[in-house]
Amino acid sequence: MAGLVAALGACSAMVHAADENRSLGSIAKESWGKTSDGESVDLYTLTNERGEDTRVTNYGAIVVALTAPDRDGKFADVVLGYDHLDDYLKSSPYFGAVVGRYGNRIAAGRFTLDGKTYQLATNNAPGGVPCHLHGGNKGFDKVVWDAKGEMKDGAVGIRFHRVSPDGEEGYPGNLDITMHYWLTDQNEFRIEYAATTDRATPVNVTHHSYYNLGGHDSGTILDHELMIAADHITPVDKGLIPTGAFTPVAGTPFDFTSPTVIGSRVNADDTQLEYGLGYDHNFVLSRWDGKLRLAATVYDPQSGRQMEVLTTEPAIQFYCGNFLDGSNVGKGGHAYAYRTAIVLETQHYPDSPNHPDFPSTILRPGEEYRHTCVYRFSAR
Numbered sequence: 001m002a003g004l005v006a007a008l009g010a011c012s013a014m015v016h017a018a019d020e021n022r023s024l025g026s027i028a029k030e031s032w033g034k035t036s037d038g039e040s041v042d043l044y045t046l047t048n049e050r051g052e053d054t055r056v057t058n059y060g061a062i063v064v065a066l067t068a069p070d071r072d073g074k075f076a077d078v079v080l081g082y083d084h085l086d087d088y089l090k091s092s093p094y095f096g097a098v099v100g101r102y103g104n105r106i107a108a109g110r111f112t113l114d115g116k117t118y119q120l121a122t123n124n125a126p127g128g129v130p131c132h133l134h135g136g137n138k139g140f141d142k143v144v145w146d147a148k149g150e151m152k153d154g155a156v157g158i159r160f161h162r163v164s165p166d167g168e169e170g171y172p173g174n175l176d177i178t179m180h181y182w183l184t185d186q187n188e189f190r191i192e193y194a195a196t197t198d199r200a201t202p203v204n205v206t207h208h209s210y211y212n213l214g215g216h217d218s219g220t221i222l223d224h225e226l227m228i229a230a231d232h233i234t235p236v237d238k239g240l241i242p243t244g245a246f247t248p249v250a251g252t253p254f255d256f257t258s259p260t261v262i263g264s265r266v267n268a269d270d271t272q273l274e275y276g277l278g279y280d281h282n283f284v285l286s287r288w289d290g291k292l293r294l295a296a297t298v299y300d301p302q303s304g305r306q307m308e309v310l311t312t313e314p315a316i317q318f319y320c321g322n323f324l325d326g327s328n329v330g331k332g333g334h335a336y337a338y339r340t341a342i343v344l345e346t347q348h349y350p351d352s353p354n355h356p357d358f359p360s361t362i363l364r365p366g367e368e369y370r371h372t373c374v375y376r377f378s379a380r
Helices: 085-090 271-276
Strands: 004-006 012-016 026-034 040-047 053-057 062-069 075-077 097-099 105-107 110-113 116-119 131-133 146-152 155-164 175-184 188-197 206-208 225-228 230-233 280-285 293-299 305-311 315-319 343-347 369-379
Touching (some): 026 085, 026 146, 026 155, 040 146, 040 155, 062 369, 206 343, 293 315, 293 343
Antiparallel strands (some): 040 053, 062 075, 097 206, 155 175, 188 369, 230 280, 305 369
16 A cells, blocks of 8 residues: 555554655654543644644544744744643643534533433533533543544545444434544645434534644734634623624624734723633624635734634634633643633534524434635745
């Protein structure tokens, strides 16, 4: 089989491109420990032909590290995370993970589907109001996925697969989900999701990397410039649940339709910012038609690194690390402090199962859930 080289020892392997039509990148695999249940966990290193690399584990499909060059060609790791599996097992605010079956919040952990009411875990309580967050107590971020390295023209990647069984975390139906993580030779981190079900169920899967384009240990992101291609947000109540309304961003601290320094208005006198302790809101993307379109751009003027976010989804959640407080000691012993990262989750709207006017998140038998997201890196 073209490009397969085994034998970096009993717990590692590497794949190289041997076909001129394929990427000149590589995939390395090593053992990374075990879960508390004794399941083996692996760590993969993807490297593209330009030297950019990302480290990914099959526990929670977590992106452990991702490097990008600055304007002088110097690489830095631009995602927050840990050096060891045990730290992810102990405590992680979803660093680099896939979240689902339903990313974001569901009010009171409850929804009604086809006349039946389902009760999910209420594992979050912003403003003292309990809700279901990111799939529950043991969501997709806390399970071991089947994984294998793959290569294609211009990219190296990992295929993740699992079946979320009927009743897992209270959700109906067996959900068969496959994800591809691709590191392309154009310095793109591309995620492709696909899922089917045997019973109607809500599905809203997303990715939760915390980005700091100065480097994961470089401090504040309040000097980063952000553009979001959204004319509205879905405002929230004190429990961070959408009210059902759509509020124009024009004339508010939420107007990022042109590049704006994140810290310039984050502390403005605004009820929505008060509820979120800063930005933690769903932005409704303009001109959504299900095609891959530019949703956001982030730029760090110090390093010159830029990240573009493209998606097929109708919305993006912008969170600026308001709950980071230094208690998460990450890679290299660096404590991640308040507002030292930005999270941009491409998604359907929060609490959609309880809002018939929102785009539907219900997947039914015979249908296929598909979602593509691209994080594209460059420098200027």
